[in-house]
Amino acid sequence: MTVSRPLVAQNTAQTTDIANLTSPLVRFEDVSVSYGNGENATLALTPTTLSVTKGDFIALVGPSGCGKSTILKLVSELLQPSSGYIYFAGRELGAKPIRVGMAFQSSTLLPWLTIRDNVMLPLKIVRPFRQQYRSKRRGEFKDKVDALLEQVGLIDFAEKHPWQLSGGMMQRANLCRALVHEPDLLLLDEPFGALDQFTREELWSTLQDLWMANNTTVLLVTHDLREAAFLANRVCVMSARPGRILEDREIDFLRPRNIDMTFEPDFVTLVQHLRGLIVRPTGKAAQEAAS
Numbered sequence: 198m199t200v201s202r203p204l205v206a207q208n209t210a211q212t213t214d215i216a217n218l219t220s221p222l223v224r225f226e227d228v229s230v231s232y233g234n235g236e237n238a239t240l241a242l243t244p245t246t247l248s249v250t251k252g253d254f255i256a257l258v259g260p261s262g263c264g265k266s267t268i269l270k271l272v273s274e275l276l277q278p279s280s281g282y283i284y285f286a287g288r289e290l291g292a293k294p295i296r297v298g299m300a301f302q303s304s305t306l307l308p309w310l311t312i313r314d315n316v317m318l319p320l321k322i323v324r325p326f327r328q329q330y331r332s333k334r335r336g337e338f339k340d341k342v343d344a345l346l347e348q349v350g351l352i353d354f355a356e357k358h359p360w361q362l363s364g365g366m367m368q369r370a371n372l373c374r375a376l377v378h379e380p381d382l383l384l385l386d387e388p389f390g391a392l393d394q395f396t397r398e399e400l401w402s403t404l405q406d407l408w409m410a411n412n413t414t415v416l417l418v419t420h421d422l423r424e425a426a427f428l429a430n431r432v433c434v435m436s437a438r439p440g441r442i443l444e445d446r447e448i449d450f451l452r453p454r455n456i457d458m459t460f461e462p463d464f465v466t467l468v469q470h471l472r473g474l475i476v477r478p479t480g481k482a483a484q485e486a487a488s
């Protein structure tokens with residue numbers, strides 16, 4: 198099932214505003230990916246069409262190897278599609294630079310820098326901030342970094358080094374670093390995968406707060422269906438390789454969402470439904486289902 202997008206009326210002043218609000222920030226049109234050539238080629242993604250609206254929080258879920266990370270690699274231009282087209286803000290991807298923020302399961306903080314300097318790093322490297330950093334805005338940037346650290350509860354650790362922080366704290370700092378340069382897209386690949394359940398749930402709330410405050414567009418890859426249903430406003434469920442989108446599901450629980458909500462029947466039913474799409478019955482259960 199694919200979510201139907203609102204229809205836009207033609208030729209009215211209001212139309213333009215609605216169109217701007219609803220036209221996709223990112224659009225995949227029949228995008229497929231094969232790794233390798235000839236007999237050794239692996240078809241990772243079958244022709245896939247996907248629209249991401251500005252401000253969306255999309256979770257990609259599916260069995261291992263179904264192509265979730267491949268989609269992130271495509272959006273971040275680390276990989277070219279084998280066929281099809283990808284558009285960003287209406288122009289083919291690559292036509293103009295886009296700002297991307299990323300966070301992964303393992304912390305990529307630099308051990309010799311303080312937490313503040315780690316979070317500051319994109320402002321020293323990424324345009325247009327790097328020119329401004331060299332000139333007059335250094336103090337302003339420190340305030341910006343500190344505001345983010347404050348928001349995630351790390352301001353008292355700004356002068357510490359990564360090895361002085363817990364895993365959950367390092368992931369908070371990672372999120373700040375991924376967001377500090379105001380990315381067009383925040384790409385998260387299993388960012389909480391290495392954390393214990395309680396820390397992970399704390400981080401869900403942190404990420405939700407950051408998303409609500411910064412109006413960022415997020416693509417999250419996760420194996421955790423509760424995480425997907427808690428955080429996202431759309432969950433895309435992918436099939437086993439070669440990947441395709443089986444269901445593009447709108448998630449309309451009220452915000453801000455809290456952990457108590459995840460024990461409510463509606464939430465549990467949703468997670469079971471998502472699980473049913475991914476996990477095929479095996480053995481006796483499969484025979485019973487087939488009969």
Ligand SMILES: Nc1ncnc2c1ncn2[C@@H]1O[C@H](COP(=O)(O)OP(=O)(O)OP(=O)(O)O)[C@@H](O)[C@H]1O
Pocket residue numbers: 232233239240241259260261262263264265266267268438
């Ligand atoms: N560089 C590569 N060369 C060859 N095959 C690759 C390469 N990268 C990925 N693949 C294959 O493409 C498929 C999709 O990989 P991808 O990493 O996108 O899956 P995934 O859904 O993110 O998996 P997981 O959930 O296990 O991280 C897998 O079968 C994988 O083995």
